[in-house]
Amino acid sequence: MERGTQQDAAARFDPLRPRLIRVAYRMLGSVADAEDVVQEAFIRWMGVDRAAIREPEAFLRRTVTRLCLDQLKSARVRRETYVGPWLPEPLVGDDEEEEDVTLPLMLALERLSPLERAAFLLHDVFGLAFEEVARTIDRDAAACRQLAARARTHVRDARPRFQVEKQRGLEIAGAFFTASRSGDMTSLGALLAQDVSLHSDGGGKRPATVRPAIGFGQVIQLHKALTVNFRKHGSTLLRTCLINGLPGFVTREADGEVQTTALDIQDGRVTAIYIMRNPDKLRHLH
Incomplete structure (x- = not known):
């Protein structure tokens, strides 16, 4: 009983x-x-x-x-x-x-x-x-x-005021991946707002920016530096999807670990980039 x-x-x-x-x-x-x-x-x-x-x-x-x-x-x-x-x-999915x-x-x-x-x-x-x-x-x-x-x-x-339509957001995420990994800074720059910021969480476990990159110039310079690494070691797109409600993508990087990139998009331009690299916070994705 x-x-x-x-x-x-x-x-x-x-x-x-x-x-x-x-x-x-x-x-x-x-x-x-x-x-x-x-x-x-x-x-x-x-x-x-x-x-x-x-x-x-x-x-x-x-x-x-x-x-x-x-x-x-x-x-x-x-x-x-x-x-x-x-x-x-990161919560990854299309929910x-x-x-x-x-x-x-x-x-x-x-x-x-x-x-x-x-x-x-x-x-x-x-x-x-x-x-x-x-x-x-x-x-x-x-x-x-x-x-x-x-x-x-x-x-x-x-709270988002003008939330990008989901399919359009995923298209921008795909274009962002292609431009950032190929080193096409002209195409990448066309996607970014002037006040864009980049935040990268490595948790001390993987290389990441210690402070956020603030503004168009800093974000472009950072991606120029990263392009050398991408060309040498590669970065594989696993899927574009919603990440915590934002358009983004999941990649497998050169060290074999997964990584998520979420994009806050306002008026068709990327205003913030959130990159999760801390392996402790990515275990549930495996």
């Missing part, structure tokens, strides 16, 4: 797992950490008196959010000693749902306090009423409204 009850509990949990991972990933910016948090929530779910829980999804969302809040405290300490720019782990929290917005969320981040995500992204947000993060509804409002002010500029 007990085994049947446990199986029923697992069967109720499994359909919710993808949604819970989405919540945890947006809180933490790490696929592995999100999966660990959701697994811990599963263990707690299996150990509670489930007959007393009227809304399993709400209970599990609260559990995941609170575990994430605890984890964010230690994550902030780790980020202070991180080598070079920090980028969230339209990922477009609600694009990579620039994920970076903007990093500047929020953990509670502001939770209130904003739960209300503005996942559509929960402030009363439910309040129960989730143990604050009253009025405080949650203030937290979300403060968060909105900080992230307003990071």
